[in-house]
Amino acid sequence: MSVPPDGGTTVTRSRAPSRAPGVLAVCAAVLALLGVGVRTGVGPQQVVDAQVSEAVYVGDDRSRGLDLLLEVLTAPGLSWFRIVVAVPVLIWLVRRRAWRTVLWVLAAAVLVAPVTAALKEFFGRVRPAFDDGGARYDSLSFPSGHSSGIATLVAVGLLLAWPSLAPGARQVWTALGVLLVVLVGLTRMWLGVHYLSDVLAGWSPGLGWTLLAAVLMGVLPLRPRELP
Structure with a gap:
């Protein structure tokens, strides 16, 4: 990873086209299409959601051990987990004086939660109505916050590490x-707190917000150019 004189950190190197615009377009399209299906009650999407949720949900009679395992597996999608992982990365970036990248990591890790919450309020979908499942949650369902959170965490990690990794x-x-x-997306359906489309849509703002913040803060190039 190279650190330009202004203190920013460029996460890619060499002459190569940025794929950020295309990925952002795909993320927006997936969220929009699934969101329209949720708001208008599109039949096929509702049927698939109901059938998949019913098939995947492990039930309210699961053992305490299984319940604990599912809670552990789903934890990487939580905000506190994302922040804990980000702290040592931020310390490393501060020591390198990579201030733009520090701001990007903070924006991606912290702001994806309110971004997802705003989308939940806009689409207004209630949780799956399983006994001891999502129906007991007061928060809304679409898109999944755990899914957006883990997508953000993985995207940030890969972008930061990419220049230092060999192709293999x-x-x-x-x-x-x-x-x-x-895996985290599946745990949300195993626990009965999300539909399939909630999970799929959750990945979109997670990845999309991470890339958008990187582009806006100059960490990731929007167009092909020679990078330091």
Whole structure:
């Protein structure tokens, strides 16, 4: 990772086109399409959500051990987990005087929660009505906050580490990151607190907000250019 004279940190190097605009467009499209389905009650989406949720939900009679395991597996999507992981990264960046990247990590890690909360209020979807499942939660369901949180955490980690990783290591860490994102999403349905479309939509603001903040703060290039 290189540190330009102004104190920012560029997370990519060499002459290569930025994929940020395309990824941002995909994230916005996924969130918009699923959101329209939620707001208008599109039949096929509602049917798939109900069937998948019913099939995946492990039930309210799960053992205490299984319940504890699911709570542990879902924890990486929580705000406090994201902040705890970000602290040593922020200390490292401050020591390098990479101030723009510090602001980006803070914006991505902290603000994704209120961004997701605002989307929940806009779409207004209630939780799945399972016994001892999502119906007991006062918060809304779409999009999933755990899903957006873990997508943000993985995206920040990969972007920061990318320049230092060999091509093979990039593939390995990307695969592991995707597996973690999918696992946390599955735990939300196993626990009966989210529909499938909630999880899928949650990944969009997580990844999209992380990339948008990186572009706006100059950490990630919006267009192809020669990077230091």
